Amino acid sequence: MTTERLSFDVVVVGAGTAGANAAVKLAVGGRRVLLLERRGADAAGAQWHNGVLDWQFDAAGVARPAPPERAPTAPRTHIVGPDGHYGVCVQDNPVTRADMALLGRRLRRAAQDAGVEIVDHVEGIDVRTGGDRLVAVEVAVAAPQKPPRSLSVEAALFVDASGRAGVLRRHSRPLAPWCPEIGGDELCTAADHHLRIDDVDGARRFLDRFGAAPGEAVTMVGLAGGFSTRAITVSADLSEASVLVGCLANGRYSTGSRMLSQTRADEPWLGASISGGAGLIPLRRPYARLSAPGIALVGDAACQVFPAHGSGIGMGLLAGSMLAEAVAGASDPGDENVLWAYQADFQRTHGGMLAAFDTFRRMSTALGGRGVGRMMRAGLLNENLVRAGLDQRWQVPDRAAMPAMAYRMARVPSVAARMLPLLARGQLLYPMGGRYPIEADVVALGRWNSRVERLLGPLPS
Ligand SMILES: Cc1cc2nc3c(=O)[nH]c(=O)nc-3n(C[C@H](O)[C@H](O)[C@H](O)COP(=O)(O)OP(=O)(O)OC[C@H]3O[C@@H](n4cnc5c(N)ncnc54)[C@H](O)[C@@H]3O)c2cc1C
Structure with a gap:
């Protein structure tokens, strides 16, 4: 197999929401960008519904989700304790639910429109360094029904947007001391599913238990360790419900998937799953260092996640936009001082x-x-x-x-x-x-x- 030799200004690894937005903004800023993704087209990143905040879309310069990407949102959230004791009702809930698969597709289309070259089905990535600086990646591509390809890609800047695993981060010597591996006490195991409602009366009885109305959310906290949640949102027409569950992934409590099964056993009015997914979310504050010569981290790869409830979509979008802004006009977008401006801006604005x-x-x-x-x-x-x-x-x-x-x-x-x-x-x-x-x-x-x-x-x- 021959190796294709390519050269770009920026290579972004990972086409989840953080990576796709970074690629868009960097390309709009005039950079030649290659976006590498392990999965197939339209399968990158989160594939379920997530809670997102309009202000974060505005600040990142990304259009707010609109229907059908924007799902009906619970105006009121009832928070209850692990024993069902009523805690508090949050009126005017600022969180909007959005379909991440549709958001991912929108960002991918925007990337293509901005001239980003996208390679999917990336199977393996190796890095080449010059001194401490990342200078190239060696990439194996194995798309179905196509002969395997191998690419050798040089760039001034490599953006690690590969999620929690941080596939480039772990090869950067300057970043290693600042980016420790995350253990289960700092990871959330979560699942989010959209389900049919099989028994409307059962759903009504569930809402009545907490004084909630159709269209509202009931969030139980503390049921699998102190840091744990089970949020059930029932649609206004009582036809569907969404269930978000999560707890610490240290093996002492449960897993997102087990919590989902338990929820379905506890609430038999919930029917078959329409869509959903499960995964691990980093919960610690962002890494202290988000860049080194030739490399910048965005999204879960940088732990840019709101740690009190494991929400990373908004912070990942913000990070990609801030990175593009920091490198705009720089003759070398991988220069240490240029990239430091990105991490300082992110930490000073959101890190505290x-x-x-x-x-x-x-x-x-x-x-x-x-x-x-x-x-x-x-x-x-x-x-x-x-x-x-x-x-x-x-x-x-x-x-x-x-x-x-x-x-x-x-x-x-x-x-x-x-x-x-x-x-x-x-x-x-x-x-x-x-x-x-x-x-x-x-x-x-x-x-x-x-x-x-x-x-x-x-x-x-
Ligand atoms: C069940 C669940 C519910 C959640 N709910 C919310 C919520 O309500 N609100 C919220 O804000 N956040 C939520 N989160 C967290 C949120 O989904 C993540 O923070 C967010 O998706 C991170 O985006 P990202 O682009 O950084 O990484 P990811 O979405 O993980 O994307 C990384 C991409 O990199 C690709 N990749 C990985 N390795 C390679 C490689 N070697 N080569 C090429 N590509 C590679 C992956 O295939 C993937 O497409 C939830 C997470 C889970 C698991």
Whole structure:
């Protein structure tokens, strides 16, 4: 087999939402872009419905999903504890549900329109470095019914958008110390399925149990460890429901697929699956370093995920757009200083918020399922706080609400003892994003990172 030799300005690996958007924005900015994808056309990235936020699409310069990509959204979300105890109702839920397969296709079409060359069915990627800089990838392509091909592609910049696995990241020597492997305590095992409703009366009885109406969502938290959820949204016409389940992937609780089976056993009114999927989501704050000479990370490969509930679509879109903006006009888009501007911009704009909300994930883990239930019964889950979490925006504590919160906390001192230090750490972490070093300086970055690590504290068990 002969090897085709190619040269591009940028090679993006992974055509999920983060990679496809990065490819579009880089091509629109005048770069010659090659997009490599392991799966077939229209099968890249998430293939189920995800909750997304309009503000993140706007900020990333990506048109908001419109029907049919935009699915009907639950205006109200009822949050309940693991024992079914009612916690809080969030009105005007900011989260929109969108069909990721359709979003993926839209971004792929936009990439093609912008002149991005796309190669699917990439089977293996090897990297070639010059010193510490990535300079080329060797790619094996095995498309069905076509002879296997091999490509050798040089580029100034390689974007790792391959998801959690980070297929390029793991070959970059400068990134290695900053991008540790993620263990099960920092991974969410999740499943999301769209199902038919077989028994309308059963669905009505389920909604009645929580004072919910058709079209609304009931989210149970803390049922498989403190960090766990089972969100069921029933369509307004009672014909379909969506189920999102997830918990920590450390083997102590369950898996997304098992939680889905359990949900169907608990709620027999749910019928056959129409569409859906399952997978692992990184939950830690973004890696401290998102680039090195010749390489930039976006999306799950960079852990650009909202850690309090494992949402990565919006942050991945934002990252691709920020990367394209940072390299615009640069004679060498893989230059360390050019790429540092991307990571500094991302960390300064979103890193503090993401690190601060990492304390919420740690708090729910530390509380455990029983503690989360007690927190709910004590009335410590506040609608504004939940909405801020759903909207992925940090909220300064409401001084007027503090006396009531202090009174409630005093009634559950063991829960308060776990909550308060982490809430305080969140407040201290939020401004840390703005202190990310602007200039390329790994020593200053090391100091910043140690400070953030100290503020975050150890992972709760
Ligand atoms: C069940 C579930 C529910 C979720 N719900 C939500 C939600 O409601 N809201 C939300 O915002 N997020 C949600 N997430 C998380 C969200 O789906 C991810 O954060 C997001 O899809 C990450 O996008 P990405 O483009 O970075 O990576 P991915 O979507 O993982 O895409 C990576 C792409 O790279 C390709 N690839 C991998 N290796 C190679 C290789 N060697 N060569 C070429 N290509 C390669 C893959 O095939 C894939 O297409 C959920 C995740 C799961 C599993």
